[in-house]
Amino acid sequence: MKTTDYYFSVLRVVPNVMRGERVNVGLVVFHPGGHDVTIHLHIIKDRLRALDPNLSAIKWDAWAMQAKESLTAIPVENRVHFLQTAFSPITTDTQTGWFKATSEEEVQDNIDGLLKRLVVSPQRVIRIENKGLPRTTKLQAELKNWFKAQKIMGKNMDDLSRSQIVSEYPVSLETDSYADFAFKNGALHVMETMDLRGVNYLSARLRNQAAFKSIVLDQAREVTQGGGQRIAVVSASDYSLVKPAIKMIERNADDVISMESQEDIDRLIRRLTEALHLTTQLSNPTLNLSHNKITDVAFNKMNPF
Structure with missing residues (x-):
């Protein structure tokens, strides 16, 4: 030739x-x-x-x-x-x-x-530790255990291309911002979690945490271009008390999943099953959820997506 x-x-x-x-x-x-x-x-x-x-x-x-x-x-x-x-x-x-x-x-x-x-940025090998808000919440840890049990939790960023979920995905190197989880099916999808179980009132710390989650989702617009979604997964004992925090997160999310709503969980399972090309559907996660569960109807009134 x-x-x-x-x-x-x-x-x-x-x-x-x-x-x-x-x-x-x-x-x-x-x-x-x-x-x-x-x-x-x-x-x-x-x-x-x-x-x-x-x-x-x-x-x-x-x-x-x-x-x-x-x-x-x-x-x-x-x-x-x-x-x-x-x-x-x-x-x-x-x-x-x-x-x-x-x-x-x-x-x-x-x-x-x-x-x-x-041209492409070198792969980041050193991570600056964020000593502000905690890196891992209880809900994040529970979801990670669920992913591990379903054998879809990856160990490093390379596992994104192997139909695995990865944690601590960098959405902005400039601000050192990381999404709780990410997965890929051509387009990249990112997932942020907000655990509001046991909350009786919205403290300044919780409001700041919700604002931080919202900012991460907003910054993720760049990495999810081309069909990716920004997903917020939330859990609360009383959604009426934490509505302002969830509203902040909703502002920059394409979808909001309430772990107290079976309809929402089913939607998340379908999305993960399809995106990761799984041959069998995922089982329900085992989470320590509140007995004061929100109804699908009530949550959907808050959730515009």
């Missing part, structure tokens, strides 16, 4: 040349013959916001379309210089790289490898 040379440039965002700060956001690949140009972006908005909050205003899909049209229309020898000057604060280096390929599949493999080495 014929081996063909492909040239590429790394796309970088440089919001202020004087500061010298930059972040890689993708590749532009020049295909043989000079007629085709493809742009491959990997945008990590947390990194861009940390560099300059104004960068979040860039419409990346529109930018890629405009850049492709412009590059295709100009002579091959002028394309790199055009990239350096026409799209500030997005630019590229003077020198181009190159790779060889014999098929479209090999081209894509090379592009994926370049993106991983040059």
Whole structure:
């Protein structure tokens, strides 16, 4: 088979040349013959916001379309210089790289490898300990034991691709925020828990905890794009007393599951069974639930989803 040379440039965002700060956001690949140009972006908005909050205003899909049209229309020898000057604060280096390929599949493999080495954030290996709110609640621990009993609890992040649930999923590296659980079926789904059993009044600490959970769910919008859901799992002895806290969580959740509602539990079981491609349906979780259970009708009045 014929081996063909492909040239590429790394796309970088440089919001202020004087500061010298930059972040890689993708590749532009020049295909043989000079007629085709493809742009491959990997945008990590947390990194861009940390560099300059104004960068979040860039419409990346529109930018890629405009850049492709412009590059295709100009002579091959002028394309790199055009990239350096026409799209500030997005630019590229003077020198181009190159790779060889014999098929479209090999081209894509090379592009994926370049993106991983040059653009995608390195895998986090050190976790900063959050000494504020407790990492694990009783409800979170009970759900984790349920997942383990059903043999769907993974041990590390790699298990996401093996139809397993993982815990402490990082939704924002910038703010060191983690979702209680995550699972994947093409799209990523995240799950936050809020344990309000035995609560007789909403203390400032509980309100802050609910606000924190809501913020994590809001930050998870970025990682759940493309069909993923942000799920809140809650349990309470008296939902009428804790309604403000649940309302805060509902604000940024796509679905709210009450563990006192069998209808809600069935919905969660169906979602997990389908997402994890299980051949048998999960059994009900064994939780230490309150005898003062909320009815499905009452909860659904609070739950807009």
